[in-house]
Amino acid sequence: MNLWSSEPLALGKEPFDRGKVVTAAQLEQWEKQGKKSRRYFDADGDGIPYRTLPGNMHRKAAYFTRGSGHDADARYSEDEKDYKETLDRLRHKLDTARKYVPKPIIETSDGAKTGVICFGSSYEPVREARNRLRAAGLKTNHLLLRALPLGEETREFVAAHDRVYLVEQNRDGQMAAVFKEEWPELGSRIASVLIYDGLPATAGEIVRQIKAHEAHLTTGAEEWREKKLIASI
Amino acid sequence: MAGEKVNRIHLTEKDYQGSPSTMCRGCGHDAISASVMRAFYESSVDPRKVIKLSGIGCSSKTPAYFLGQSFGFNATHGRMSAIATGANLANHSLISIGVSGDGDTAAIGLGNFCHMMRRNVNIAYIVENNGVYGLTKGQFSATADKGSVMKGGKVNDIPAIDIAELAITFGATYVARSFSGDRKQLAPLIQGALAHRGAAILDVISPCVTFNNHEGSTKSLKYAKEHLDPIHDVDFIPHHENIEVDYEEGKDQEVVMHDGSRIILHKLGKDYDPSNKMQAIVAIHAAIAEGKFLTGLIYYDPTRPEFIEDLNLCETPLAELGQDMLQPRAEMLDQINAEFMK
Numbered sequence: 001m002n003l004w005s006s007e008p009l010a011l012g013k014e015p016f017d018r019g020k021v022v023t024a025a026q027l028e029q030w031e032k033q034g035k036k037s038r039r040y041f042d043a044d045g046d047g048i049p050y051r052t053l054p055g056n057m058h059r060k061a062a063y064f065t066r067g068s069g070h071d072a073d074a075r076y077s078e079d080e081k082d083y084k085e086t087l088d089r090l091r092h093k094l095d096t097a098r099k100y101v102p103k104p105i106i107e108t109s110d111g112a113k114t115g116v117i118c119f120g121s122s123y124e125p126v127r128e129a130r131n132r133l134r135a136a137g138l139k140t141n142h143l144l145l146r147a148l149p150l151g152e153e154t155r156e157f158v159a160a161h162d163r164v165y166l167v168e169q170n171r172d173g174q175m176a177a178v179f180k181e182e183w184p185e186l187g188s189r190i191a192s193v194l195i196y197d198g199l200p201a202t203a204g205e206i207v208r209q210i211k212a213h214e215a216h217l218t219t220g221a222e223e224w225r226e227k228k229l230i231a232s233i
Numbered sequence: 234m235a236g237e238k239v240n241r242i243h244l245t246e247k248d249y250q251g252s253p254s255t256m257c258r259g260c261g262h263d264a265i266s267a268s269v270m271r272a273f274y275e276s277s278v279d280p281r282k283v284i285k286l287s288g289i290g291c292s293s294k295t296p297a298y299f300l301g302q303s304f305g306f307n308a309t310h311g312r313m314s315a316i317a318t319g320a321n322l323a324n325h326s327l328i329s330i331g332v333s334g335d336g337d338t339a340a341i342g343l344g345n346f347c348h349m350m351r352r353n354v355n356i357a358y359i360v361e362n363n364g365v366y367g368l369t370k371g372q373f374s375a376t377a378d379k380g381s382v383m384k385g386g387k388v389n390d391i392p393a394i395d396i397a398e399l400a401i402t403f404g405a406t407y408v409a410r411s412f413s414g415d416r417k418q419l420a421p422l423i424q425g426a427l428a429h430r431g432a433a434i435l436d437v438i439s440p441c442v443t444f445n446n447h448e449g450s451t452k453s454l455k456y457a458k459e460h461l462d463p464i465h466d467v468d469f470i471p472h473h474e475n476i477e478v479d480y481e482e483g484k485d486q487e488v489v490m491h492d493g494s495r496i497i498l499h500k501l502g503k504d505y506d507p508s509n510k511m512q513a514i515v516a517i518h519a520a521i522a523e524g525k526f527l528t529g530l531i532y533y534d535p536t537r538p539e540f541i542e543d544l545n546l547c548e549t550p551l552a553e554l555g556q557d558m559l560q561p562r563a564e565m566l567d568q569i570n571a572e573f574m575k
């Protein structure tokens with residue numbers, strides 16, 4: 001029952017990247033140049049400060065890691081200005097991350113005006129559902145979301161479609177809420193396909209919900225809304 | 234400064250200080266910090282090779298108040314043991330000192346704590362035990378004794394967790410108990426914990442003078458002082474000091490540590506052998522029954538391998554290995570893939 005095979009494992013080709021780590025030699029050089037090392041100071045304007053790793057023996061290497069109660073030099077602080085600055089920098093860091101987190105994978109079919117977005121284990125049933133929908137006359141483009149925070153590619157995908165079905169396996173449409181908070185102007189294009197019956201998502205259920213929504217769009221029937229086939233938040 | 238006393242690596246006691254403390258005046262935790270500084274100074278440990286780990290609580294704040302030249306990590310509440318395990322795996326060449334509270338360790342962090350000891354992670358782990366959640370204003374913790382009275386008058390009717398007994402049961406290999414005010418006993422016990430390779434747990438009674446120092450509390454300064462029951466006086470002789478000790482037959486016991494350092498235990502009446510696990514647990518229970526705090530080196534087992542030995546880790550810390558060492562070669566991966574296809 002539990003014997004499954006995956007594609008053979010492949011070696012990563014990218015070099016390891018630990019980010020802005022400063023070595024003892026670099027600190028020494030900075031000191032000679034009269035440059036100060038400041039643990040939480042946003043020197044490059046991307047919200048990501050330089051850091052040292054334990055084991056770095058330079059006199060200036062060590063610092064104390066704690067929550068947000070510190071200033072840009074890692075000193076304990078209860079000053080509200082320091083606190084706000086830290087949180088604002090973290091916001092900035094999160095925005096920087098949009099460019100670096102894994103990009104979505106987009107699949108298109110000619111002439112499709114309808115988009116489908118999913119993530120994680122919904123991918124395979126969605127793939128099958130898209131095939132069935134195509135057979136029934138509805139072509140779709142697809143975006144596989146692979147990371148948060150959401151990036152520009154995803155915004156463009158939503159903006160390029162009249163209608164986007166966002167498939168997720170929970171009752172409340174939590175991912176749709178994230179989209180709508182990021183881009184309220186695109187919110188009306190998003191319809192949630194929600195699966196939360198305790199069973200694995202199936203292509204059949206995804207097709208059923210999308211068809212019901214399409215039928216409503218063409219007939220204008222309010223019925224589906226009352227039946228809460230699709231929860232829109 | 235000319236004439237200032239230095240240790241073997243030419244550091245003064247000042248070099249072991251941290252930021253000024255924000256504890257309440259008279260808090261036991263500050264006294265423990267003083268013993269920690271003394272121990273590191275006396276053992277001539279280079280602060281740059283030390284990592285200080287803690288959780289959340291008044292006690293967990295204290296690593297900021299000693300060893301200002303060491304890296305420090307304030308984990309989330311109760312999660313220091315897990316962070317310490319990870320840090321030890323990432324770089325076992327660093328010396329770990331953990332400071333936690335009875336709430337941090339025995340309430341929210343109990344599961345993590347037990348697994349860290351089960352793995353015999355190399356750390357000197359101090360529990361600054363005041364029987365309450367000091368930082369959140371004095372609620373009972375899991376080490377509050379049955380019958381102890383809270384500041385507002387509430388009586389605790391749930392039995393306490395004994396950290397020393399727990400530590401022995403779960404596999405810690407150096408288990409001691411002491412009192413914050415007894416630097417003479419505490420500092421050498423910390424030195425011993427630093428020299429030990431494996432999980433060294435020190436349960437240190439540390440009165441919270443603001444929320445748990447009243448009549449009816451069994452962790453007040455007065456109560457603790459009146460109920461201490463030391464098994465022995467403790468001396469620590471670092472491996473680099475070639476001191477001859479005059480042993481008194483039947484009274485003094487020498488414990489040799491992994492690095493050649495020695496702990497000398499001067500017995501106080503009782504015949505006690507810290508390598509005897511059963512005896513240790515019986516002694517703890519006997520003390521509990523008498524309402525006493527058994528202090529000293531309660532249990533010591535130098536034979537059990539520490540976690541990284543069990544895992545057969547290489548000598549170079551993982552954090553210092555490059556990609557060439559951390560990634561398998563292509564042929565090796567092919568072999569692994571082929572294994573799966575059989």
Ligand SMILES: Cc1ncc(C[n+]2csc(CCOP(=O)(O)OP(=O)(O)O)c2C)c(N)n1
Nearest residue numbers: 290291292310334335336337365366367368
């Ligand atoms: C996840 C989480 N739960 C609860 C708290 C609130 N809290 C802060 S400190 C503390 C207890 C600290 O007690 P102890 O570890 O004994 O430290 P002391 O202050 O007594 O030294 C609690 C419950 C928290 N910070 N995080």
Ligand code: SF4
Nearest residue numbers: 257260291367441442
């Ligand atoms: S509240 Fe208690 S534990 Fe916290 S600093 Fe004050 S005396 Fe110490």
Ligand SMILES: [Mg+2]
Nearest residue numbers: 334335363365
């Ligand atoms: Mg406490």
